[in-house]
Amino acid sequence: MERSPGVFAPQWRLTSIGIAVAISLFAFEGIAVATAMPAVVRDLDGLAFFGWPYSAFLVMNLVGLGVAGQWCDRVGQRTPLLTGIGVFTLGLLTAGSAGHMAVFVLGRGAQGIGVGLASVAVFQLVATAYPAHLRPKALAIISAAYVLPALIGPVVSGTITAHLGWRWVFLGLVPLVLAGGLTLLPVLRTSTAPGRTSAGGSRKPLFALLAGIGVVVLQSGGNAVVAGRTTLAVLLLGAGLLALVAGLRELLPQGSTRLRRGVPSVVAVRGLLAGSFYAVESVVPLTLVTLHGFGTAASGLPLLAGALGWWAGAQAQGRITTVARPLLLRWGLAALACCFVGMAALCLPGAPGWPVYLLWIVGGLGMGVCVPTTGVLVLDQSAEDETGTNSSALQISDVTAAGLGTSGAGVLVGATAAGNLAFGAGMAVLGLLAMAVCAAAAVGASRTAPAEECAAVG
Incomplete structure (x- = not known):
């Protein structure tokens, strides 16, 4: 049997490389800013505003996602994508040259808008540039593009900050972002507008x-x-x-909170799994340091293990063609639930800390399966003039839930610091809550297929 061409076949090579480069740089900046922030607030005398750059990015990222959906459906992905890259680049230049913390925050807000615009446009590009059977592998590129920044981001940004200064964490990305945009120009020249004319x-x-x-x-x-x-x-x-x-x-699509069959349920499930995963991930290093006496380097290694698991899961879902997507989604959610229960168990008195490395590989594997799978489900159930709007809703659900999850985890940590709750008990509760959220998501997974496919899924 002749093997079908993959996403790096000549006709899709530049598109795949461009997507990988763009997403990797967006992800790197998100990771690198945390490493550079101590130097930023010191130089700009902005310690009192430490959280503002993160909040500005989150809020304006949602604005960018909101703008991009129907814009892409009206005019296609070319203008929103190039605008997103341009605004992101402007944000890098603004943050990198800032002489005051307010200007730095403004730059982070521009980066948020740019990432929001470009992310939806890239998602729509997957729908239009690749045939349906290659979409799982194309979306696996996007998931895998987050892995390399997770592996090298802290080290690279730390080295740049130490030897060249924090400004080059931002300014140094400008030529790379522009080069990534250039690789997408050929496919963008051939893109057509879906022509949606709906108001609102x-x-x-x-x-x-x-x-x-x-x-x-x-x-x-x-x-x-x-x-x-x-x-x-x-x-x-x-x-x-x-x-x-x-x-x-x-x-969000009407019926998302009621888990209405189809795209609304997919959007809801994406939010549930993102909120639970990022809430637990945000406290993994702190838990290992506080409860198990791990050093700084050892406490961060589980996140590396999770990134590798994510990559493996993304690659696996791209190659599985004999399993219905909703069932594959359930498998990923089951892996996440096992990870969260294990994390809760590690918070019990006398429990060892070393199993976290295995658990977080399992959790990353679950996310690597689930995230691209939700993307495939949305694209497969979206009309041509709805891919932008539905892709926007999917990513808004993800970003909002991730923000709520990490904020909730931070509040819980604050409660333990204030003496209102023992740290181990608080983190165990967080793990069990995350598991319960995954159980709710598993219920929603059974409703992510359209009605005509539900018999095959069940």
Whole structure:
């Protein structure tokens, strides 16, 4: 039997390389900024505003995702993608040349918008540039593109910061980002606009901004709870929840919260698995240091193991053609649930810490299977003039849930620091909650196929 060409066959090679380069650089910047931030706040006298660059990126990333969806459906991916790359580059230049913390925050916000625009456009590019049977492998490229930055990002950015200065963590990426954009120009020249003419797209950025502000306000409310400022906490939590719900009602497909069959369930499941995974991941190093006495390097190695597991899972799902996608999604969620239960067990008195390396490989494997699979399910069920809108909703669900998950984990850590809860008990509760969220996602996985396919999935 003749082997079908893969995603690096001559007709798709430049497109695949361009996607890999662009996503890798976006991911590297997200990782590198954490390493550079101590030097940034020292030089710009911005310690009091340490969290603002992260919040600005999150909020404006949601705005970019909100803008990109219907824009891509109206005009195709060329203009949004090139605009996203241009705005991201402008953000790099602004942050790298900042003389004041406010300017640095502005640069991070521009980077967030650029990544949001480009991410949706790249997703739509997968739908239009590759045939359906290659989409799982094309989406595996996107997942794998996050692995290399996770492996080398902290070391490279730390070395650059130490020897060249933190500004080059941003400025040094500019030529690489532009080169990655150039490799995508050939396929973008041949792209056509789906021609969607539906109204309402101008409201999306406002609701995305509202949702992003809701996430930040909810985090502030959680911190107020830990600080014992009850009245302020109630006000912030109420306002944040209202803003978040109001924003997401406009941004996500109707029926997402009810797990309506098809794309709404896929979007909901993506949010559930992202929120649970990133919440637990954010406390893995701290748990190993606090409970098991690991050193700084050893406590960070599980994240490396998870990145490798993610890569393996992404590659595996791209090669599995005999299993229905919703069933594959359940397998990935089962791996995540096992990981989270194991993490909770490691928080028990007397439990060893070394199994975390194996557990986090399993967790990464689950994410590597689930994330591209949700992408394939959305693309397969989207009309040509809906791929941008549905891709935007999928990524908004991911980003919002990840922000909520990490914020929630941070509040829980704050509660343990305040003496309201033992650290081991708090982290065990977090692991069990994440497992419960995965169980809810598994229920949703059975509804991610359209009605006509549900019999085959079940």
